Amino acid sequence: MKTSMRIGNFLLLCLVLSPILVQAADPEVRIDENRLTLNARENDLSEILGLLSDQGIRIRIDPRINPKITAAFKDRPIGAAMTSILKSVDYALIWRKEKASAAGEPRLWEIRIFYKGQEARARPLKKGMNLNVVDNGDGTYHVKDILLLRLAPTFTEAALAALLDQLGASIVDAYAPLGIVRLRLPHGSDVPAITETIANTPGVQTAEPDHAYPLEGGRPATGETRSSPPPPSPPPSSGAAVVAVMDSGLRSDYENSPFVQAAYDAVSPGAEVGDELGHGTQMALIAAGAVNPLGAGPNSPAGSPVIAIRAFDDNGFTSxxxxxxxxxxxxxxxxRVLSLSWGSETPSTLLASAIRYADAKGLILVAAAGNAPTGNPVYPAAYDNVIGVGALTPDGDAWDQSNFGDFVAVSAPGLADLPVGYKGNPGTYAGTSIATAYTARRVASILNQNPDADRATILRILVEGR
Structure with missing residues (x-):
């Protein structure tokens, strides 16, 4: 406990330090325990709100409102802070207690800004929602000008300031559970070269580019063995194990479906969740039991409540x-279950750490083995704490494009008739992504019967087909 507290306090210091090295044109915007710190000079309100949105606050605003803001204050209660910067318009603060939290105060969930008597004209804040991805030319990618560092708990404030000064960098975010800071380097930086340069810095446990990974979804099926589509599974029951589908999001016409428990945009926190690619919606439908794969049989598990997490941008990249x-x-x-219907041959020490952290928190992770039969390990399926999933045809044979290898722990039906297309029209699709979402639902069904089942027990039941 003492170690985690030290890391958390250290990361708070990191965020406090970061504005020192940001150019004057960049506003400092930070919210902590419903108190706002702001340092802005002639910055557009939309820019400030965008940074609040990045910290998990939903924003709705009348598009006509975008004044220049000049202000400087620290740790001001959010209501007083908004009053001080919004001189001629009204606002409303919406508070919400998280569903999973049994105790604690409600947190600020949404800010609405509008002209008096015209709240209905407020719309979700329009902001950049795609990653700025660099192609390294060797099949790997990274996010432009971003460096990730995992720091030792003993790393000091002075050492951090010196490192930031050396790199000309600023801290834009921090992931406290693992002691990771996200740095923005000067424009046009050679991130891989800088990573190598500082990798052996005392107190820097891991240095990595923010690796980017493309989404390789299922493909339209042609000439495959087909059977009649099985009927949808029964809807999820109250208290059923929840499956988080971390993919390209959820189409707006499905957001009010009874099986959707929540939706979150991890690319652009605070933004409304959508799905321009369709893949995330496909996977959510399968995980929830609204669609069954071909060949799944009459004993398909009941549907699962789904949390749709948009982790891939509209260009099909995550990081x-x-x-x-x-x-x-x-x-x-x-x-309880994390469904990852995608994969990359690029490993990441930091992503592996995050997956170990999720495993330690009791999540069962399932991931796609890949849609190319290379035998090469594909991540996250190949990480030790993840169940790698291959695909079967409707008659139970191995799908000829399913990847293979020691990391593939189980296979499942991988073809489905889907009412939503992936970069195209609805139809029959094939892929290990379908098999993964269906396996995630099977895992949730096992947990419904045995909430204390561990990964080894669940894997044995999956393999035995019970």
Whole structure:
């Protein structure tokens, strides 16, 4: 406990220090325990609100409102802070207690800004919702000008300030559970080279680019063995184990479905969740039991409540830090199963750490083995704490495009007739992503019967087909 407290306090110091090295044109915006710190000089209100949105606050605003803001204060109660910067418009603060929290005060959930008597004109804040991804030319990618560091608990405030000064960097975020800070480097930095340069710095346990990973979803099925689509599974019951589907999001026409418990945008926290690609919606439907794969049989498990987490942007990329945000949200909101219907051959020490953390918190993680039969390990399926899933055809044979290897622990039906397309039209799709979402539902069903089952027990039941 003492160690975690030291890390948490240290990261708070990190965030306090970061404005020292940010250019004057960049506003400092930080909210902590419903108190706001702001340092802005002629910055657009939309820019300030965008930074609040990045810290998990939903924003709705009349698009006509965007004044220049100049202000400087620290740890001011959020109501007084908003009153001081919004001189000629009204606002409302919406508070909410998290579903998974049994105690504690409600937290600020949403800010609405509007002209008096015109609250209905407030709309979700429009902001950048895609990652700025660099292609390294060797099949790997990273987020432009972003460096991730895992720091030892003994790393001092002075050492951090010196390192930031050396790099010309600023801290833009921190992941307290693992002692990770997210740095923004000067524009156009050679992030891989800088990573190598500082990797052996005393107190820096891990240095990595914010690796980016492309979404390789299922493909339209042609010439595959087909059977009649099985009927949907029964809807989830009250108290059923929750499956978090960390993917490309959820289409708005499904957000009010009875099986959707919550939705969260890990790419752009605070933004309304959508799904431009369709893949996340496909996987949510399968995990929830609204769609059964072909060949699943009459004894398919009942549906599961689903949390849809948008971890991939509209260009089909996610990143290590984005995934850590999503994992954290899943943990905080009572998830038992994490469905990861994608994969990459690029390993990450920091992502592996986040997955170990999720495992230690009791989550069962399942991930796709990949849709190319290379035999190469694909991550996160190949991490030790994850159940790797391959795909079967409707008649129970191995799908010929399913990856293989020691990391593939179980296989499941991988074809489905889907009412939502992936980068295309609805139809029959094939892939280990489908098998993964279906396996996540099977895991949730096992946990419903035996809430204390561990990963080894669950894997044995999956393999035995019970």
């Amino acid at each position: 290590t830090y984005t995934l850590m945000r999503g994992i954290d949200y899943a943990i905080e909101n009572g998830t």
